[in-house]
Amino acid sequence: MTRTHRPRLAAASLAALVALSLGACSGEEESPEPDAGPSLSDPSAAPTLEVEPVVRAGEVVGRLTKGDRTRIVEAVSGVAVRYLDAAFLAGDYPRQGGFQSALAAFAPGTAKVARGDLGLLTNAGIAPRVDEVTPAQLGVTVDVLAVREHASAATAHVKLVFKTAGDVAQRVQVQGRLMMTKADGRWQVFAYHLSKGAR
Known part of the structure; x- marks a missing residue:
């Protein structure tokens, strides 16, 4: 079974996403090198995981220096990886709760909506019946929208595959997009479009 959710986007946010999706039509687009994505092996950039995250730089609409692009990809992918880890991988199973902390990087309004969607956004629905x-x-692939050489929005395209053991033994795939903007100097998720399937 696959579940999806797409929350309503504000007009300005939607415009930013449309700009990202039309990157190929922008005269100022600067395409990054295929290997521009940094590693998240640095403990300050991501949690310690049993599987090494594969991070790539996607499309860049607008102009950014190579150094700025690398830092933005690292920061945005770090937010995405920390969310996925807290939502699906971290913690001692079986577990009864504690999944709301996975929404720490969500903007307040988005987090309010997401708290009603924890069955999709986390393992909350199956955690008590999972041993491991x-x-x-x-x-994670990161697209960036830059205005006047400053990043104003980013989209993290994520794909996570994991297996559960216990009363619920299955292979789960989570994929989709986390749309982010900067607030108080930090990247926050303002919208998401994710699907989760198990077999």
Whole structure:
């Protein structure tokens, strides 16, 4: 079974996402090198995981220096990886709760909506019947929208595959997009479009 959720986006946010999706039409687009994505092996950038995250730089709409692009990809992918870890991988199973902390990087209004959607956004629905979670794949590709050489929005395209053991033994795939903007100097998720399937 696959579940999806797409919250309503504000007009300004939607415009930013449309700009990202139309990157190929922008005269100022600067395409990054295929290997521009940094590693998240630095403990300050991501939690310690049993599987190494694969991070890539995607499309850049607007102009950014290579150094700025690398730092933004690292910061945005770090937010995405920490969310996925807290939501699906971390913690001692079986567990009864504690999943709301996975929404720490969500903007306040988005987090309010997401708290009613924890069955999709976390393992909350199956956690009491799971003895172990083993990650198999974790990838993040980051698109960036830059205005006047400053990043104004980013989209993290995520894919996580993991296996559960216990009363619920299955292979789960989570994928989709986390849309982010900066607030108080930190990247926050202002919208999400994720799907989760198990077999």
